[in-house]
Amino acid sequence: MLATTIVALCSSFLTKLFGKKAGWILALGPASLAIASFDLFRRMSQEGPFSSFASWLPDIGFNIAFHIDGLGLLMSMLICGIGTFILIYGGGYLKGHEYLGRFFVCIQLFLVAMVGVVFSDNIILLFIFWELTSLTSFMLIGFTHDKQESRMAALHALLVTGAGGLCLLVGLVILGLGAGTFEISEMIRNGYQVTAGPYGTAAFILIILGAFTKSAQFPFHFWLPGAMAAPTPVSAYLHSATMVKAGIFLLARFQPILSPHEWWTFTLMTFGAITMLWGAFLAIKKNDLKQILAYTTLSVLGLLTVLLAFPTPYAATAFAYVLLAHAMYKGTLFMVAGIVDHQTGTRDVTKLSGLFRSLPFTGISVALATIAMAGIIPTLSFIGKEIALEGLLKEGPAGAALATMTAMASVAFTFVALIFVWTFFANLEDKPKYKEGYPSLLIGPLCLSVLGIVLGVAFPLTQSIVHTAMVPMLGDAAYPDLALWHGINLPLMMSLGSVALGVVFFISVGKKPWSLGEESLRHLALAPRFEAVYQKTLKLALKGAGILQHGHLRYYMRTTVIGTAALVILSLVVNQIPMPETDFKTLYWHEVAVFMIIAIAAIAATMVRSRLATIACLGIIGFMIAATYVMFSAPDLAMTQVLVETLTVILFALVIYKLPAYERLSSKGTVTIDAIISIVFGAMFTLLVLASSTTRWAETISVQHGDMSWVEAYGRNVVNVILVDFRALDTMGELAVLGIAAVGVFALLKYRRKKKEPML
Amino acid sequence: MNSLLLTVTARVLLPGFLIFSLFLLLRGHDLPGGGFAGGLVGSAAFALFGIANGVEKLREVFNIDTIWLIGLGLFLAILSGTFSLFLGDPYLLAIWYELPFFEYTIKLSTPLIFDIGVYFVVIGVVMTIFFSLQEDN
Numbered sequence: 036m037l038a039t040t041i042v043a044l045c046s047s048f049l050t051k052l053f054g055k056k057a058g059w060i061l062a063l064g065p066a067s068l069a070i071a072s073f074d075l076f077r078r079m080s081q082e083g084p085f086s087s088f089a090s091w092l093p094d095i096g097f098n099i100a101f102h103i104d105g106l107g108l109l110m111s112m113l114i115c116g117i118g119t120f121i122l123i124y125g126g127g128y129l130k131g132h133e134y135l136g137r138f139f140v141c142i143q144l145f146l147v148a149m150v151g152v153v154f155s156d157n158i159i160l161l162f163i164f165w166e167l168t169s170l171t172s173f174m175l176i177g178f179t180h181d182k183q184e185s186r187m188a189a190l191h192a193l194l195v196t197g198a199g200g201l202c203l204l205v206g207l208v209i210l211g212l213g214a215g216t217f218e219i220s221e222m223i224r225n226g227y228q229v230t231a232g233p234y235g236t237a238a239f240i241l242i243i244l245g246a247f248t249k250s251a252q253f254p255f256h257f258w259l260p261g262a263m264a265a266p267t268p269v270s271a272y273l274h275s276a277t278m279v280k281a282g283i284f285l286l287a288r289f290q291p292i293l294s295p296h297e298w299w300t301f302t303l304m305t306f307g308a309i310t311m312l313w314g315a316f317l318a319i320k321k322n323d324l325k326q327i328l329a330y331t332t333l334s335v336l337g338l339l340t341v342l343l344a345f346p347t348p349y350a351a352t353a354f355a356y357v358l359l360a361h362a363m364y365k366g367t368l369f370m371v372a373g374i375v376d377h378q379t380g381t382r383d384v385t386k387l388s389g390l391f392r393s394l395p396f397t398g399i400s401v402a403l404a405t406i407a408m409a410g411i412i413p414t415l416s417f418i419g420k421e422i423a424l425e426g427l428l429k430e431g432p433a434g435a436a437l438a439t440m441t442a443m444a445s446v447a448f449t450f451v452a453l454i455f456v457w458t459f460f461a462n463l464e465d466k467p468k469y470k471e472g473y474p475s476l477l478i479g480p481l482c483l484s485v486l487g488i489v490l491g492v493a494f495p496l497t498q499s500i501v502h503t504a505m506v507p508m509l510g511d512a513a514y515p516d517l518a519l520w521h522g523i524n525l526p527l528m529m530s531l532g533s534v535a536l537g538v539v540f541f542i543s544v545g546k547k548p549w550s551l552g553e554e555s556l557r558h559l560a561l562a563p564r565f566e567a568v569y570q571k572t573l574k575l576a577l578k579g580a581g582i583l584q585h586g587h588l589r590y591y592m593r594t595t596v597i598g599t600a601a602l603v604i605l606s607l608v609v610n611q612i613p614m615p616e617t618d619f620k621t622l623y624w625h626e627v628a629v630f631m632i633i634a635i636a637a638i639a640a641t642m643v644r645s646r647l648a649t650i651a652c653l654g655i656i657g658f659m660i661a662a663t664y665v666m667f668s669a670p671d672l673a674m675t676q677v678l679v680e681t682l683t684v685i686l687f688a689l690v691i692y693k694l695p696a697y698e699r700l701s702s703k704g705t706v707t708i709d710a711i712i713s714i715v716f717g718a719m720f721t722l723l724v725l726a727s728s729t730t731r732w733a734e735t736i737s738v739q740h741g742d743m744s745w746v747e748a749y750g751r752n753v754v755n756v757i758l759v760d761f762r763a764l765d766t767m768g769e770l771a772v773l774g775i776a777a778v779g780v781f782a783l784l785k786y787r788r789k790k791k792e793p794m795l
Numbered sequence: 796m797n798s799l800l801l802t803v804t805a806r807v808l809l810p811g812f813l814i815f816s817l818f819l820l821l822r823g824h825d826l827p828g829g830g831f832a833g834g835l836v837g838s839a840a841f842a843l844f845g846i847a848n849g850v851e852k853l854r855e856v857f858n859i860d861t862i863w864l865i866g867l868g869l870f871l872a873i874l875s876g877t878f879s880l881f882l883g884d885p886y887l888l889a890i891w892y893e894l895p896f897f898e899y900t901i902k903l904s905t906p907l908i909f910d911i912g913v914y915f916v917v918i919g920v921v922m923t924i925f926f927s928l929q930e931d932n
Contacts (some may be wrong), residue, residue: 044930079879310847328802421872440896468914540908551921555815584875592889613847654923668905670827671828671832674828674832675831675832675835676825678832678835678836678839679835681835681839682838682839682842682921684927685839685842685843686842686921686925687923689925689928689929693928723915754829755823755824755828755829755910756824756906758830758910758913759823759829759830759906759907759909759910759913760889760906761826762877763872763877763909764907766872767869767872767876767912768907770868770869770872770912770913771869771918773865773916774865774866774868774869774916774919774920776920777861777862777865777919777920777923777924778862778923780923780927781862781924781925781927784927784928
């Protein structure tokens with residue numbers, strides 16, 4: 036996984052190196068991961084789950100802990116397996132695109148982040164990977180960043196998933212504090228339940244919110260269709276096969292902990308069902324192939340949520356099968372939509388027909404994938420659907436209702452499948468108009484669609500995998516036997532019924548877009564509402580920033596100075612810090628002289644009427660401060676102070692050279708106010724220094740530093756030892772700040788010059 | 796500035812200042828000095844030369860991209876910390892090597908590399924600001 040990260044970061048260069056073939060080569064990374072996942076599955080059945088642990092910040096419970104179990108492996112196989120095809124496909128789809136390298140970097144980073152999500156055991160680590168998927172998704176949706184539409188879609192997705200991510204973090208932390216551990220596997224092992232800890236309901240709601248936003252459940256679903264602005268490989272991968280499943284995965288992962296909450300079943304059932312039906316309903320109203328697929332994806336996500344509502348073996352098995360099957364056929368169909376778009380230039384189904392003649396190989400994969408989508412024997416999704424229906428029917432009246440809804444959704448699926456079939460296989464007598472896609476485009480859809488069928492026929496192969504995946508959710512329960520043919524029972528009848536209804540529906544309506552309640556639907560669209568709220572928030576923020584960030588340096592300084600003075604004086608008074616007894620008899624005359632000079636120079640600096648004089652006065656102050664350092668035997672500080680003062684004066688002189696003539700612009704009133712502020716601030720500082728000599732909370736470290744300097748760092752100059760050895764990391768930070776400041780000065784001055792040039 | 800006295804003095808003093816700045820840099824670990832002070836002396840020397848002889852002349856003796864110099868310094872500082880990683884120690888832990896040189900020993904160490912990094916950054920920063928101001932017109 037680390038290797039893939041490195042490869043991901045380097046892939047921009049690799050792309051340049053290998054040119055057109057980069058996709059094929061980069062695909063080796065996820066392919067090997069997928070194979071590794073498969074191998075781990077085999078070993079896991081004998082050895083149990085794997086863990087690795089490295090503590091990072093143990094004080095706050097943050098450890099790099101990975102826990103590889105069946106559920107995670109099932110996901111990682113999907114992620115890496117489909118990722119392999121997507122990389123190859125993306126290489127072909129974006130062939131010659133100037134940002135191809137960027138695409139590879141983002142999508143591989145995403146892949147790594149996803150694998151991180153499914154394997155991480157520590158909740159903080161989980162959250163980091165989780166956010167990383169949101170971020171990379173943002174970059175990928177906004178890939179064509181010159182289009183307003185895709186920028187907006189990317190922003191919506193980021194805001195929704197980002198807000199969800201924050202909810203998730205808070206929820207997870209509450210959960211972790213309640214459980215006394217931040218390791219998920221430990222929580223589950225201890226049998227921790229969310230209801231046992233404090234604020235259990237809050238944690239429950241927050242985690243559910245995180246999962247729902249990520250998986251685009253109603254009412255957060257609107258970002259997903261918008262995200263279709265991304266290039267098709269991205270839509271196929273992130274917004275169908277993997278990222279949106281992250282939320283579902285999260286629910287599955289936390290099912291043992293969260294499901295004891297009394298709201299679990301109800302919440303998941305309700306929102307899942309709404310999402311399922313709403314997605315299915317909208318899918319059949321769209322003309323754009325990708326939009327259609329996006330809404331059916333929503334619908335499947337809803338179904339998955341519904342299945343998770345019931346922590347029973349039936350529902351869990353159905354969950355795993357639907358997950359697998361959906362990734363395969365939907366991945367295929369998305370890639371097909373991409374090919375169609377790529378080769379014909381449109382995705383509008385009303386304009387396309389008889390594509391099979393032009394795109395025969397694409398057509399084959401469409402045929403296979405649509406069989407799966409409609410849920411017809413002998414596909415994986417048929418098995419998934421049958422078990423789902425059977426499992427739901429066992430759950431009493433609510434389950435029966437949900438099963439009916441599922442059947443209704445699959446009517447829509449059949450309809451959508453028929454749209455695809457129609458696009459490819461109707462009007463075959465037409466002459467071929469388009470070219471077939473490249474091999475790199477075709478291999479993904481072909482392999483995935485064939486796999487969907489093969490695994491369906493050879494389902495016992497998948498059985499052990501799915502069972503291993505279910506162990507972390509439910510333990511070793513009795514899992515239902517699978518079969519392609521269960522005999523004629525209620526689920527089969529429902530399946531058949533929905534397929535038949537879908538066909539009838541399609542024949543009666545055809546591909547014609549139908550305008551039922553178009554107006555009322557527009558009122559229900561959430562994306563514009565969200566946009567409006569977002570714009571209002573932005574305006575408010577601008578106003579707030581406008582008040583605070585007015586751009587007048589003087590007022591910034593005033594605010595800072597007054598604020599600091601007020602706070603310090605307040606704390607001095609509140610804490611009643613004692614002032615030291617001052618005995619002026621111990622003062623030497625030269626000390627008094629130095630202080631007098633400083634005071635006079637300071638007053639003079641405010642009085643003189645030229646800039647140079649002001650700077651000279653400030654210089655005097657600086658040098659006198661250096662003199663005090665000498666008096667208190669700090670030669671290093673004194674030397675540095677002298678040098679800094681010298682350079683400051685030099686640089687100031689250079690600046691002044693360029694400034695306009697000195698003028699007194701401030702009114703009497705402003706000057707008075709400034710004087711008062713300065714005096715108060717000065718007084719505050721005097722008090723602070725005096726107070727600090729009487730107040731000490733901890734042992735001074737200067738003695739220790741002095742002692743250790745020679746013993747540990749072989750240096751006699753304590754100041755230098757502190758700088759380059761004891762506190763070298765701090766110094767490094769300061770160096771970086773210095774460097775950045777210099778670059779800033781450079782940029783400011785150069786920018787000004789550039790602007791001048793055209794005037795000359 | 797057209798002062799013959801200043802021009803000549805600055806020219807004569809430049810090498811002296813630079814040697815002094817190196818001296819400060821190298822003695823820093825035991826006696827007052829170090830990368831920061833050394834760097835300030837060095838950049839003050841260049842700045843003085845620049846004011847006295849003009850920036851064009853300064854560019855002739857100081858023909859380095861100052862931003863690059865900052866980068867070099869930061870790189871050295873970061874690099875100096877990595878050696879200890881190879882010995883399995885925490886980042887930035889000092890490593891010392893005493894090189895015998897006739898009857899003296901020369902103390903070589905990673906903090907010295909760090910300090911040289913500081914030296915370069917300081918010179919780079921001051922000179923960046925100096926050049927930006929002076930080459931402006």
